[in-house]
Amino acid sequence: MDSILGRATSGWRGGSRDSAADGHAARGGHEARARRDLLLPVLHAVQGRIGFISQPALNYVCKRLTIPPAEAYGVATFYALFATTPRPPIVAHVCDDIACRLAGAETLCGDLERSLGPAGAPAVDGRTTWLRSPCLGLCERAPAAMFTIAGEASATTTAAPIDAVGVATRLSGAAANQAGPGAAANPAGHGASSTDVRSFAPQAGDAGLRLLARVGQVDPADLDAYRAAGGYRALANAIAMGREATIAEVAASRLVGRGGAAFPTGRKWSAVLAAKGEPKYVVCNADESEPGTFKDRVLLEEDPFAIVEAMTIEGFAVGASKGYLYLRGEYPIAGERMANAIALARSAGLLGDDVLGSGVAFDIELRRGAGAYICGEETALFESIEGKRGEPRNKPPFPVEVGLFGKPTAVNNVETLANVLLVLTGGSTGDGRGGGEAFAAIGTEGSTGPKLFCLSGHVALPGVYEVTFGVTLRELLDLAGGVPGGRAIQTILLGGAAGVFVGEEALDTPLTFEATRAIGATLGSGVVMVFDETADLVDTLRRIAQFFRDESCGQCVPCRVGTVRQEELLARLAAARQAPAAARSREAEFELLRDIGQAMRDASICGLGQTASSAIESALGRPGMVAL
Numbered sequence: 001m002d003s004i005l006g007r008a009t010s011g012w013r014g015g016s017r018d019s020a021a022d023g024h025a026a027r028g029g030h031e032a033r034a035r036r037d038l039l040l041p042v043l044h045a046v047q048g049r050i051g052f053i054s055q056p057a058l059n060y061v062c063k064r065l066t067i068p069p070a071e072a073y074g075v076a077t078f079y080a081l082f083a084t085t086p087r088p089p090i091v092a093h094v095c096d097d098i099a100c101r102l103a104g105a106e107t108l109c110g111d112l113e114r115s116l117g118p119a120g121a122p123a124v125d126g127r128t129t130w131l132r133s134p135c136l137g138l139c140e141r142a143p144a145a146m147f148t149i150a151g152e153a154s155a156t157t158t159a160a161p162i163d164a165v166g167v168a169t170r171l172s173g174a175a176a177n178q179a180g181p182g183a184a185a186n187p188a189g190h191g192a193s194s195t196d197v198r199s200f201a202p203q204a205g206d207a208g209l210r211l212l213a214r215v216g217q218v219d220p221a222d223l224d225a226y227r228a229a230g231g232y233r234a235l236a237n238a239i240a241m242g243r244e245a246t247i248a249e250v251a252a253s254r255l256v257g258r259g260g261a262a263f264p265t266g267r268k269w270s271a272v273l274a275a276k277g278e279p280k281y282v283v284c285n286a287d288e289s290e291p292g293t294f295k296d297r298v299l300l301e302e303d304p305f306a307i308v309e310a311m312t313i314e315g316f317a318v319g320a321s322k323g324y325l326y327l328r329g330e331y332p333i334a335g336e337r338m339a340n341a342i343a344l345a346r347s348a349g350l351l352g353d354d355v356l357g358s359g360v361a362f363d364i365e366l367r368r369g370a371g372a373y374i375c376g377e378e379t380a381l382f383e384s385i386e387g388k389r390g391e392p393r394n395k396p397p398f399p400v401e402v403g404l405f406g407k408p409t410a411v412n413n414v415e416t417l418a419n420v421l422l423v424l425t426g427g428s429t430g431d432g433r434g435g436g437e438a439f440a441a442i443g444t445e446g447s448t449g450p451k452l453f454c455l456s457g458h459v460a461l462p463g464v465y466e467v468t469f470g471v472t473l474r475e476l477l478d479l480a481g482g483v484p485g486g487r488a489i490q491t492i493l494l495g496g497a498a499g500v501f502v503g504e505e506a507l508d509t510p511l512t513f514e515a516t517r518a519i520g521a522t523l524g525s526g527v528v529m530v531f532d533e534t535a536d537l538v539d540t541l542r543r544i545a546q547f548f549r550d551e552s553c554g555q556c557v558p559c560r561v562g563t564v565r566q567e568e569l570l571a572r573l574a575a576a577r578q579a580p581a582a583a584r585s586r587e588a589e590f591e592l593l594r595d596i597g598q599a600m601r602d603a604s605i606c607g608l609g610q611t612a613s614s615a616i617e618s619a620l621g622r623p624g625m626v627a628l
């Protein structure tokens with residue numbers, strides 16, 4: 001068991017300072033209690049080694065970390081990637097979420113049921129099984145699957161697109177040789193991808209790209225190549241300018257957060273700098289779990305040093321010497337590459353006690369999520385890093401004053417941070433001064449800078465696209481080759497499961513915060529999912545309702561109960577298509593749905609409950625959109 005605790009790192013090669021987990025876990029007593037935050041890395045290690053969190057293992061962890069068993073059990077059962085009952089060590093997690101459904105995920109799952117047995121049942125050899133999964137962030141190559149292999153050489157890999165034969169082959173290959181799918185899914189290994197970059201970033205290599213400039217052009221495993229391509233100029237500029245001037249440039253850029261809430265980044269940073277309380281922290285929110293979203297994955301996988309550099313700038317600017325990168329557990333390639341980038345930056349003196357020889361101290365710890373969408377909410381994310389269930393906190397107090405470990409914390413989305421580099425390398429003199437103003441000149445008055453969008457569903461060339469704010473929805477769809485087969489658009493989901501369905505009348509809407517707000521929509525996490533006339537919208541709405549039901553943390557009643565009632569109601573509406581005579585009236589159902597939505601909006605603690613009915617209400621409110 002000690003050896004398992006010794007593996008309580010992030011689970012990815014290249015490592016991070018998480019290896020401290022072993023030392024602290026082995027000490028016990030007061031010192032261990034002070035490291036309650038090691039619980040998730042340790043649970044990952046146990047799960048990775050034996051395939052589930054066994055009772056004896058959990059008891060042992062509790063003893064070493066001096067955590068009450070009931071509390072640790074509450075944590076272990078909160079996260080979907082942890083199992084607390086025995087299950088086969090090799091698991092295929094097959095996405096059946098909205099984009100994958102459009103690409104035949106239900107047929108795939110049906111085929112697996114016939115060939116391997118029901119989801120969760122051990123397959124013939126007893127060593128493998130398959131499970132349904134929410135969105136894996138590979139929507140551009142749907143349908144997608146993730147493979148977790150427990151044992152000495154534990155591994156997590158992904159594959160997309162994949163069919164039932166592909167899933168079965170990978171499972172049996174892994175059973176024969178535990179390294180099988182690992183080697184097959186990422187044959188080029190550390191720092192390289194076997195996937196054509198244009199299959200996820202169709203614009204790669206185009207002149208004029210800013211955020212995606214290095215994608216497919218600069219080796220994501222090579223620090224020298226990153227520096228040769230202009231990397232670390234932004235940090236040097238920031239250090240030369242000083243904290244206040246750096247924050248002033250970010251404020252002048254009018255950059256707002258790309259994680260969904262659109263909060264001004266400069267204002268957040270100056271609030272943390274001004275806040276009382278030490279130490280301060282920065283957190284990069286790389287939990288990206290909103291169905292349909294995969295833009296951060298592309299940045300993390302293809303430009304990892306940029307995220308390390310931007311976090312270092314943020315730490316310097318707000319006066320924090322420690323940063324956490326909280327990465328969703330379903331992103332193994334991003335995990336490998338970020339761990340490698342952190343390690344290389346550290347050995348090159350770009351992280352550590354004396355960053356760039358400037359006397360500035362900053363380091364990054366990589367933390368792996370465990371399959372909980374709610375942990376993308378910033379305060380739930382803090383709870384998760386602290387080793388607890390990912391339950392959002394009441395706000396105020398806000399994270400800038402009381403954040404991670406109760407200290408002032410600047411939390412930013414991956415794409416937001418990537419934009420900071422543009423700000424600090426912009427301006428006519430190239431020393432970062434004036435970069436804020438130059439950035440603000442891109443886009444529109446209310447929405448400055450470039451923006452990434454995640455195109456998926458019925459488009460010819462799905463993937464991450466970079467445009468400047470103000471491009472219309474029609475122009476963006478044209479970039480992605482439009483709807484295949486000349487079919488008509490039924491609807492477009494903007495902003496993700498927490499977003500809004502719009503119709504063709506929105507095609508000429510500029511994609512800006514202000515213009516989407518004016519039509520009652522949202523840019524959310526940058527999702528643009530297209531449904532052509534053949535799509536079964538009722539099926540999509542039910543899956544969205546199931547998603548929120550499953551992902552509600554259950555802490556507050558309106559959301560816990562409302563998401564269940566909403567899903568039941570959609571099931572009834574779907575059933576009514578088969579047996580209309582037995583059904584309640586559509587009007588009565590719609591009214592009930594609106595009531596539930598209102599209660600969730602008014603009384604939920606966090607954004608999950610407040611937006612859980614948005615997409616569904618938007619679809620049902622649109623005449624003719626959903627044929628119920």
Ligand SMILES: Cc1cc2nc3c(=O)[nH]c(=O)nc-3n(C[C@H](O)[C@H](O)[C@H](O)COP(=O)(O)O)c2cc1C
Nearest residue numbers: 257258259285287288289376377378412413416607
């Ligand atoms: C349910 C829920 C899920 C969220 N998931 C994410 C996420 O995966 N990534 C993210 O950056 N922000 C997410 N957010 C927003 C964060 O709470 C926070 O606003 C953001 O990380 C701040 O960074 P920004 O200012 O750079 O956008 C989520 C919010 C809610 C309510």
Ligand code: SF4
Nearest residue numbers: 553555556559606609
């Ligand atoms: S709104 Fe839902 S997810 Fe958010 S705290 Fe309440 S129960 Fe949890």
Ligand code: FES
Nearest residue numbers: 095100135136139
């Ligand atoms: S990967 Fe399946 S919906 Fe996103």
